[in-house]
Amino acid sequence: MSTALPALMDAVLYHGYSGTEGLTGFPNIGTYLIFAVILVPVYIMVISWFAGEPRDTKTGMLGVSYLIGITAQMWIGMFILTVIIGLVFYGGMPEPLGAAGPSNDSPIFSFL
Template sequence: MSTIAALAEPLYHGYSGTDGVTGFPNIGTYLIFGVVLVPIYIMVVSWFAGTPRDTKTGMLGVSYLVAITAQMWIGMFILTIIIGFVFYGGLPEPLGSPGPTGDIPIFGFLF
Protein backbone atom coordinates (compact mmCIF):
# COMPACT_ATOMS: atom_id res chain seq x y z
CA MET A 1 0.00 0.00 0.00
CA SER A 2 1.38 3.40 -0.94
CA THR A 3 1.78 6.24 1.51
CA ILE A 4 -1.03 8.22 -0.13
CA ALA A 5 -3.42 5.25 0.06
CA ALA A 6 -2.46 4.71 3.72
CA LEU A 7 -3.26 8.35 4.48
CA ALA A 8 -6.59 8.09 2.66
CA GLU A 9 -7.69 4.91 4.44
CA PRO A 10 -8.75 6.44 7.79
CA LEU A 11 -10.86 9.11 6.08
CA TYR A 12 -12.53 7.37 3.16
CA HIS A 13 -14.97 4.67 4.22
CA GLY A 14 -15.74 3.21 0.79
CA TYR A 15 -19.45 4.07 0.54
CA SER A 16 -20.75 5.40 -2.74
CA GLY A 17 -22.91 8.47 -3.13
CA THR A 18 -26.67 8.53 -2.80
CA ASP A 19 -27.55 8.85 -6.47
CA GLY A 20 -30.90 10.56 -6.89
CA VAL A 21 -31.62 10.81 -3.15
CA THR A 22 -29.49 13.78 -2.15
CA GLY A 23 -31.25 17.09 -2.39
CA PHE A 24 -34.05 19.12 -0.93
CA PRO A 25 -37.34 17.18 -1.16
CA ASN A 26 -37.09 14.13 1.09
CA ILE A 27 -39.40 12.85 3.83
CA GLY A 28 -37.43 14.72 6.50
CA THR A 29 -37.97 17.99 4.65
CA TYR A 30 -41.74 17.50 4.62
CA LEU A 31 -41.70 16.49 8.29
CA ILE A 32 -39.72 19.54 9.36
CA PHE A 33 -41.57 22.12 7.26
CA GLY A 34 -45.01 20.54 7.62
CA VAL A 35 -45.06 19.48 11.27
CA VAL A 36 -42.15 20.74 13.35
CA LEU A 37 -42.34 24.37 12.20
CA VAL A 38 -46.11 24.75 12.71
CA PRO A 39 -45.61 26.73 15.97
CA ILE A 40 -43.31 29.14 14.10
CA TYR A 41 -45.94 29.59 11.39
CA ILE A 42 -48.60 30.30 14.02
CA MET A 43 -46.30 32.79 15.74
CA VAL A 44 -45.57 34.70 12.52
CA VAL A 45 -49.24 34.82 11.51
CA SER A 46 -50.20 36.05 14.98
CA TRP A 47 -47.73 38.93 14.69
CA PHE A 48 -49.76 40.30 11.80
CA ALA A 49 -53.28 38.98 12.44
CA GLY A 50 -53.49 39.26 16.23
CA THR A 51 -54.19 42.18 18.50
CA PRO A 52 -52.44 44.41 19.39
CA ARG A 53 -50.98 44.60 15.90
CA ASP A 54 -47.56 46.17 15.31
CA THR A 55 -46.43 45.74 11.69
CA LYS A 56 -43.00 47.26 12.25
CA THR A 57 -42.17 44.82 15.05
CA GLY A 58 -43.65 41.94 13.03
CA MET A 59 -41.43 42.75 10.05
CA LEU A 60 -38.42 42.99 12.37
CA GLY A 61 -39.22 39.51 13.70
CA VAL A 62 -39.63 38.10 10.19
CA SER A 63 -36.31 39.69 9.19
CA TYR A 64 -34.61 38.03 12.15
CA LEU A 65 -36.12 34.64 11.29
CA VAL A 66 -35.04 34.93 7.65
CA ALA A 67 -31.52 36.02 8.62
CA ILE A 68 -31.06 33.20 11.15
CA THR A 69 -32.42 30.62 8.69
CA ALA A 70 -30.19 31.87 5.87
CA GLN A 71 -27.16 31.83 8.16
CA MET A 72 -27.82 28.22 9.18
CA TRP A 73 -28.54 26.98 5.62
CA ILE A 74 -25.53 28.71 4.08
CA GLY A 75 -23.25 27.48 6.87
CA MET A 76 -24.50 23.90 6.53
CA PHE A 77 -24.12 24.09 2.74
CA ILE A 78 -20.47 25.11 3.10
CA LEU A 79 -19.94 22.38 5.71
CA THR A 80 -21.57 19.83 3.39
CA ILE A 81 -19.17 20.80 0.61
CA ILE A 82 -16.18 20.40 2.93
CA ILE A 83 -17.38 17.04 4.29
CA GLY A 84 -18.15 15.78 0.78
CA PHE A 85 -14.71 16.73 -0.48
CA VAL A 86 -12.77 15.34 2.49
CA PHE A 87 -14.69 12.15 3.29
CA TYR A 88 -16.38 11.28 -0.02
CA GLY A 89 -13.71 12.37 -2.46
CA GLY A 90 -15.63 15.02 -4.34
CA LEU A 91 -18.20 17.75 -4.23
CA PRO A 92 -21.77 16.83 -3.22
CA GLU A 93 -24.36 15.97 -5.83
CA PRO A 94 -25.75 19.42 -6.68
CA LEU A 95 -22.22 20.64 -7.49
CA GLY A 96 -20.56 17.43 -8.64
CA SER A 97 -21.35 13.91 -9.72
CA PRO A 98 -22.67 11.43 -7.13
CA GLY A 99 -20.26 8.98 -5.55
CA PRO A 100 -16.50 8.99 -5.12
CA THR A 101 -14.26 10.40 -7.82
CA GLY A 102 -11.26 8.18 -8.53
CA ASP A 103 -9.47 5.28 -6.93
CA ILE A 104 -7.96 7.36 -4.15
CA PRO A 105 -10.69 9.98 -3.72
CA ILE A 106 -9.12 12.16 -1.06
CA PHE A 107 -5.64 12.50 -2.51
CA GLY A 108 -6.48 11.69 -6.13
CA PHE A 109 -5.90 15.29 -7.21
CA LEU A 110 -2.17 14.88 -6.42
CA PHE A 111 -1.61 12.48 -9.31
Protein backbone atom coordinates (compact mmCIF):
# COMPACT_ATOMS: atom_id res chain seq x y z
CA MET A 1 0.00 0.00 0.00
CA SER A 2 2.86 2.39 0.68
CA THR A 3 4.04 2.17 -2.94
CA ALA A 4 0.58 3.01 -4.27
CA LEU A 5 0.26 6.17 -2.17
CA PRO A 6 2.82 8.30 -4.07
CA ALA A 7 1.30 7.24 -7.39
CA LEU A 8 -2.17 8.12 -6.09
CA MET A 9 -0.94 11.50 -4.85
CA ASP A 10 0.66 12.21 -8.24
CA ALA A 11 -2.54 11.30 -10.06
CA VAL A 12 -4.80 13.32 -7.79
CA LEU A 13 -2.65 16.39 -7.13
CA TYR A 14 -0.47 16.97 -10.17
CA HIS A 15 -2.70 15.85 -13.08
CA GLY A 16 0.33 15.23 -15.29
CA TYR A 17 1.68 18.79 -15.14
CA SER A 18 5.41 19.21 -14.87
CA GLY A 19 7.72 22.13 -14.27
CA THR A 20 8.48 24.55 -17.06
CA GLU A 21 12.26 24.03 -16.78
CA GLY A 22 13.45 27.43 -17.82
CA LEU A 23 12.14 30.93 -17.53
CA THR A 24 9.09 30.58 -15.36
CA GLY A 25 6.19 32.31 -16.97
CA PHE A 26 7.48 35.86 -17.30
CA PRO A 27 8.48 36.46 -20.95
CA ASN A 28 5.43 34.93 -22.58
CA ILE A 29 2.85 36.45 -24.93
CA GLY A 30 0.61 37.39 -22.00
CA THR A 31 3.37 39.52 -20.49
CA TYR A 32 3.89 41.42 -23.72
CA LEU A 33 0.13 41.86 -24.11
CA ILE A 34 -0.25 43.28 -20.60
CA PHE A 35 2.77 45.60 -20.64
CA ALA A 36 2.49 46.73 -24.28
CA VAL A 37 -1.27 46.95 -24.84
CA ILE A 38 -3.33 46.83 -21.65
CA LEU A 39 -1.21 49.33 -19.69
CA VAL A 40 -1.05 51.98 -22.45
CA PRO A 41 -3.69 54.17 -20.72
CA VAL A 42 -1.65 54.06 -17.51
CA TYR A 43 1.51 55.07 -19.42
CA ILE A 44 -0.37 57.96 -21.05
CA MET A 45 -1.75 59.05 -17.68
CA VAL A 46 1.69 59.09 -16.03
CA ILE A 47 3.28 60.93 -18.94
CA SER A 48 0.50 63.51 -18.89
CA TRP A 49 1.11 64.20 -15.20
CA PHE A 50 4.57 65.50 -16.07
CA ALA A 51 4.22 66.71 -19.68
CA GLY A 52 0.72 68.20 -19.59
CA GLU A 53 -0.53 71.60 -18.56
CA PRO A 54 -0.93 72.63 -15.75
CA ARG A 55 2.15 70.83 -14.58
CA ASP A 56 2.46 69.86 -10.89
CA THR A 57 5.54 67.75 -10.23
CA LYS A 58 4.73 67.16 -6.56
CA THR A 59 1.30 65.70 -7.35
CA GLY A 60 2.76 63.69 -10.23
CA MET A 61 5.38 62.13 -7.97
CA LEU A 62 2.69 61.37 -5.40
CA GLY A 63 0.68 59.57 -8.08
CA VAL A 64 3.74 57.62 -9.25
CA SER A 65 4.53 56.58 -5.68
CA TYR A 66 0.92 55.41 -5.24
CA LEU A 67 1.15 53.34 -8.44
CA ILE A 68 4.46 51.80 -7.37
CA GLY A 69 3.08 51.03 -3.89
CA ILE A 70 -0.11 49.41 -5.18
CA THR A 71 1.81 47.38 -7.78
CA ALA A 72 4.39 46.21 -5.24
CA GLN A 73 1.66 45.26 -2.79
CA MET A 74 -0.12 43.15 -5.42
CA TRP A 75 3.06 41.44 -6.70
CA ILE A 76 4.43 40.68 -3.22
CA GLY A 77 1.04 39.41 -2.01
CA MET A 78 0.64 37.14 -5.03
CA PHE A 79 4.21 35.87 -4.60
CA ILE A 80 3.52 34.93 -0.98
CA LEU A 81 0.24 33.28 -1.99
CA THR A 82 2.02 31.35 -4.76
CA VAL A 83 4.60 30.03 -2.29
CA ILE A 84 1.86 28.96 0.15
CA ILE A 85 -0.14 27.23 -2.60
CA GLY A 86 3.02 25.48 -3.82
CA LEU A 87 3.85 24.23 -0.36
CA VAL A 88 0.34 23.07 0.52
CA PHE A 89 -0.95 21.64 -2.74
CA TYR A 90 2.14 20.79 -4.80
CA GLY A 91 4.51 19.51 -2.16
CA GLY A 92 7.29 22.08 -2.39
CA MET A 93 8.43 25.56 -3.23
CA PRO A 94 7.59 26.93 -6.68
CA GLU A 95 10.16 26.50 -9.41
CA PRO A 96 12.27 29.66 -9.12
CA LEU A 97 12.76 28.95 -5.41
CA GLY A 98 12.79 25.15 -5.45
CA ALA A 99 13.39 22.26 -7.81
CA ALA A 100 11.36 21.89 -11.00
CA GLY A 101 8.49 19.43 -11.00
CA PRO A 102 6.33 17.95 -8.27
CA SER A 103 7.59 16.59 -4.98
CA ASN A 104 6.06 14.03 -2.64
CA ASP A 105 7.56 15.69 0.44
CA SER A 106 4.58 17.87 1.28
CA PRO A 107 4.15 18.51 5.00
CA ILE A 108 0.37 18.30 4.66
CA PHE A 109 0.64 14.63 3.62
CA SER A 110 3.13 13.56 6.29
CA PHE A 111 0.39 11.80 8.24
CA LEU A 112 -0.37 9.40 5.33
